[in-house]
Amino acid sequence: MKAAILSIGDELMLGQTQDTNAKWLAERLASxxxxxxxxxxxxxxxxxxxxxxxxxxxxAPLVLVTGGLGPTDDDLTREALRLxxxxxxxxxxxxxxAESLHRWFxxxxxxxxxxxxxQALRPAGARCLSNDFGTAPGLHARVGAAEVLCLPGPPREMxxxxxxxxxxxxPRLDMATGVVHSFGQGESFLAERLGDRMRRxxxxxxxxxxxxxxxxxxxxxxxxxxDAEAMDRELSVIEGIWAPxxxxxxDTTLAGSLGRALKxxxxxxxxxxxxxGGLAGSMVTAEAGSSAWFRGGVxxxxxxAKRDLCGVRQATLDAHGAVSEAVARELAEGxxxxxGADWAASITGVAGPSGGSEAKPVGTVFIGVAxxxxxxxxxxxxPGERASIRDRAARGALALTRLAIGSPADFAVPFIWExxxxx
Amino acid sequence: MKAAILSIGDELMLGQTQDTNAKWLAERLASxxxxxxxxxxxxxxxxxxxxxxxxxxxxAPLVLVTGGLGPTDDDLTREALRLxxxxxxxxxxxxxxAESLHRWFxxxxxxxxxxxxxQALRPAGARCLSNDFGTAPGLHARVGAAEVLCLPGPPREMxxxxxxxxxxxxPRLDMATGVVHSFGQGESFLAERLGDRMRRxxxxxxxxxxxxxxxxxxxxxxxxxxDAEAMDRELSVIEGIWAPxxxxxxDTTLAGSLGRALKxxxxxxxxxxxxxGGLAGSMVTAEAGSSAWFRGGVxxxxxxAKRDLCGVRQATLDAHGAVSEAVARELAEGxxxxxGADWAASITGVAGPSGGSEAKPVGTVFIGVAxxxxxxxxxxxxPGERASIRDRAARGALALTRLAIGSPADFAVPFIWExxxxx
Numbered sequence: 001m002k003a004a005i006l007s008i009g010d011e012l013m014l015g016q017t018q019d020t021n022a023k024w025l026a027e028r029l030a031s032x033x034x035x036x037x038x039x040x041x042x043x044x045x046x047x048x049x050x051x052x053x054x055x056x057x058x059x060a061p062l063v064l065v066t067g068g069l070g071p072t073d074d075d076l077t078r079e080a081l082r083l084x085x086x087x088x089x090x091x092x093x094x095x096x097x098a099e100s101l102h103r104w105f106x107x108x109x110x111x112x113x114x115x116x117x118x119q120a121l122r123p124a125g126a127r128c129l130s131n132d133f134g135t136a137p138g139l140h141a142r143v144g145a146a147e148v149l150c151l152p153g154p155p156r157e158m159x160x161x162x163x164x165x166x167x168x169x170x171p172r173l174d175m176a177t178g179v180v181h182s183f184g185q186g187e188s189f190l191a192e193r194l195g196d197r198m199r200r201x202x203x204x205x206x207x208x209x210x211x212x213x214x215x216x217x218x219x220x221x222x223x224x225x226x227d228a229e230a231m232d233r234e235l236s237v238i239e240g241i242w243a244p245x246x247x248x249x250x251d252t253t254l255a256g257s258l259g260r261a262l263k264x265x266x267x268x269x270x271x272x273x274x275x276x277g278g279l280a281g282s283m284v285t286a287e288a289g290s291s292a293w294f295r296g297g298v299x300x301x302x303x304x305a306k307r308d309l310c311g312v313r314q315a316t317l318d319a320h321g322a323v324s325e326a327v328a329r330e331l332a333e334g335x336x337x338x339x340g341a342d343w344a345a346s347i348t349g350v351a352g353p354s355g356g357s358e359a360k361p362v363g364t365v366f367i368g369v370a371x372x373x374x375x376x377x378x379x380x381x382x383p384g385e386r387a388s389i390r391d392r393a394a395r396g397a398l399a400l401t402r403l404a405i406g407s408p409a410d411f412a413v414p415f416i417w418e419x420x421x422x423x
Numbered sequence: 424m425k426a427a428i429l430s431i432g433d434e435l436m437l438g439q440t441q442d443t444n445a446k447w448l449a450e451r452l453a454s455x456x457x458x459x460x461x462x463x464x465x466x467x468x469x470x471x472x473x474x475x476x477x478x479x480x481x482x483a484p485l486v487l488v489t490g491g492l493g494p495t496d497d498d499l500t501r502e503a504l505r506l507x508x509x510x511x512x513x514x515x516x517x518x519x520x521a522e523s524l525h526r527w528f529x530x531x532x533x534x535x536x537x538x539x540x541x542q543a544l545r546p547a548g549a550r551c552l553s554n555d556f557g558t559a560p561g562l563h564a565r566v567g568a569a570e571v572l573c574l575p576g577p578p579r580e581m582x583x584x585x586x587x588x589x590x591x592x593x594p595r596l597d598m599a600t601g602v603v604h605s606f607g608q609g610e611s612f613l614a615e616r617l618g619d620r621m622r623r624x625x626x627x628x629x630x631x632x633x634x635x636x637x638x639x640x641x642x643x644x645x646x647x648x649x650d651a652e653a654m655d656r657e658l659s660v661i662e663g664i665w666a667p668x669x670x671x672x673x674d675t676t677l678a679g680s681l682g683r684a685l686k687x688x689x690x691x692x693x694x695x696x697x698x699x700g701g702l703a704g705s706m707v708t709a710e711a712g713s714s715a716w717f718r719g720g721v722x723x724x725x726x727x728a729k730r731d732l733c734g735v736r737q738a739t740l741d742a743h744g745a746v747s748e749a750v751a752r753e754l755a756e757g758x759x760x761x762x763g764a765d766w767a768a769s770i771t772g773v774a775g776p777s778g779g780s781e782a783k784p785v786g787t788v789f790i791g792v793a794x795x796x797x798x799x800x801x802x803x804x805x806p807g808e809r810a811s812i813r814d815r816a817a818r819g820a821l822a823l824t825r826l827a828i829g830s831p832a833d834f835a836v837p838f839i840w841e842x843x844x845x846x
Contacts, residue, residue: 014450029438041463072621073622299721300719
């Protein structure tokens with residue numbers, strides 16, 4: 001089986017929106033051994049869409065389409081599919097889809113806008129695919145010899161509909177995949193440590209990918225290597241090789257792995273965030289159930305917030321400045337005390353673009369960690385712009401807290417963003 | 424002039440890498456009035472590449488290609504271009520390109536690997552485009568009536584080569600684009616308000632897109648409608664029609680628009696976040712320069728944090744529970760006082776997946792806003808799962824604060840997520 005992917009929308013063609021659907025779909029298809037022969041992106045234009053549908057249907061037995069199913073005048077996928085199926089194919093009203101639409105609005109206590117009615121239309125011979133997360137039903141039809149499935153553009157609607165309607169049509173494969181995530185070192189360093197495990201003719205096949213500052217080893221085994229125990233063994237070996245940087249498998253996040261370490265010992269966490277202003281907290285509270293181990297924290301952006309809410313001494317601020325080892329230490333110790341938490345992390349730095357100096361250039365960040373009988377501060381120098389500096393700093397605070405909980409010695413393990421004094 | 428964009432690479436087709444080049448190129452082309460008729464992505468396969476080149480060259484007078492110019496066996500763009508120009512076209516060695524390659528390695532004190540020699544080959548009749556940031560020269564040739572420019576895949580090589588070799592070939596602007604963003608209502612509601620403005624035969628052309636909870640109107644004008652004044656007028660009309668939901672244009676975020684409203688009056692902000700735990704703060708501090716108007720805030724996850732750091736009375740917590748109008752009000756007033764801010768917003772709710780009850784189901788969120796002579800609380804019921812509830816709640820707090828600053832009456836404007844008591 002092969003597939004082709006068509007993404008639709010003027011906002012894509014104008015470069016206003018990044019199409020992430022094609023990548024997501026292709027990765028999902030590749031995971032079950034279905035290669036893609038082509039992605040195509042076309043504007044909200046009827047003829048261009050119909051032509052693309054016909055041409056892709058001639059190239060692959062499975063064509064996945066995203067976008068253009070909304071209720072407005074520029075949503076033309078229904079009409080384009082009708083044309084591609086044959087000029088004389090009529091659009092008909094689907095009673096089930098119409099009922100779903102009415103229910104959607106009824107459940108929300110809102111009247112259905114007139115224009116949404118057209119979302120219950122489908123080409124005769126096509127079927128509607130129900131959408132639990134939005135008003136746009138999908139469509140499934142044959143164009144020539146190909147199965148064509150049209151899904152809505154928003155990823156949070158598209159992805160569950162893929163799993164429900166497309167995944168069951170895909171071949172089953174005697175294959176298993178696994179992932180180990182790490183934080184603190186670069187991809188080259190970590191790949192070198194894996195050595196021969198990354199040979200392209202090995203089964204399981206191991207590759208590395210980097211997403212933001214998280215470097216992951218992706219493992220794919222077929223045949224005997226797809227066995228659950230064999231996969232677990234391979235992932236354990238990689239976790240050992242990558243220790244102490246490896247922090248979890250699968251969909252485990254840094255915050256989740258920290259939460260697990262805290263919960264296992266019945267401990268709690270507090271945060272004091274200056275330059276990240278809540279980013280680490282938002283990662284922590286994105287985890288369901290984090291109220292069991294997260295007490296709260298302070299976005300101590302202004303110096304008064306550092307002083308009045310976290311107990312940093314004015315003398316320390318005056319002597320060392322807000323971005324300093326001393327303030328990071330007092331922030332961590334102070335917020336730990338104020339919130340009655342077992343562990344606390346603090347972040348203070350220069351996220352830029354302005355505010356840097358010779359001694360403390362943009363990207364300079366101090367991260368403090370305080371716990372029972374433990375307090376430590378590390379200084380980093382992150383590359384890149386504001387968003388990536390903040391992201392690495394927030395994740396760094398979570399990673400270092402997790403390392404310190406495991407073993408005080410691990411708190412000092414070298415990171416790739418280590419501050420290096422000149423001269 | 425119109426353009427088509429071809430991206431090449433197995434890593435794209437397997438969903439391992441997100442193609443960002445097409446979006447970047449399209450945005451750059453749109454900025455000088457060159458619309459794209461199609462993007463296409465094909466694997467490292469000779470026939471697929473040559474076919475795509477021929478088909479796109481038949482559709483647009485300018486075809487931009489990225490990828491496949493490296494030194495390895497799977498880099499086939501040179502050969503595919505040769506085939507698309509005509510089967511009998513030979514590949515020839517370009518002496519200048521060869522000299523550049525040798526210099527690249529000489530400058531780095533490394534011997535040139537044998538395989539790099541092929542990067543100095545070009546189809547007869549094509550010209551090489553020099554690359555200051557990598558070894559792969561680009562290629563420029565005619566295929567049929569189209570100008571085809573092949574650039575390397577890595578963005579930091581591709582982008583300067585676009586500016587140097589492609590930009591001078593582009594026409595002077597006769598198209599302009601603009602965007603208006605809104606928060607608080609659904610796409611259908613807002614599109615209906617635009618009415619005839621969204622007709623597909625209108626110039627400027629107006630379309631709507633939804634990304635998360637932000638609904639945007641995207642405007643494209645050509646000819647007289649591309650005039651800066653005409654575009655500004657169109658965007659102003661849409662802002663008027665969408666008032667008070669419209670909050671900004673272009674790359675303005677909700678946090679940025681709130682910051683602008685505060686800065687214009689020399690005012691400051693504080694936040695108290697329970698279920699969002701720093702998410703609104705992270706949106707605020709993602710804005711460069713937010714230290715001018717953001718004092719800080721409290722991630723008041725545990726009740727003790729609400730009480731001890733934000734001044735919520737224990738009696739209020741006992742009587743109404745943490746998720747209540749009364750607590751949202753005391754949080755907003757309390758954090759405003761503690762941080763000495765002019766305005767403050769608070770968020771307390773049930774983000775799920777657990778913790779809901781009959782009276783306060785998952786998705787129930789109270790948002791409070793306090794300012795000089797103003798305090799208000801609204802109750803919402805957000806659909807969806809934890810991440811989307813938190814996202815809407817955090818943005819809601821920013822949006823409502825901005826509305827309250829503009830006019831206390833606007834604080835009460837209906838949102839699509841309005842809580843509706845039963846019965």
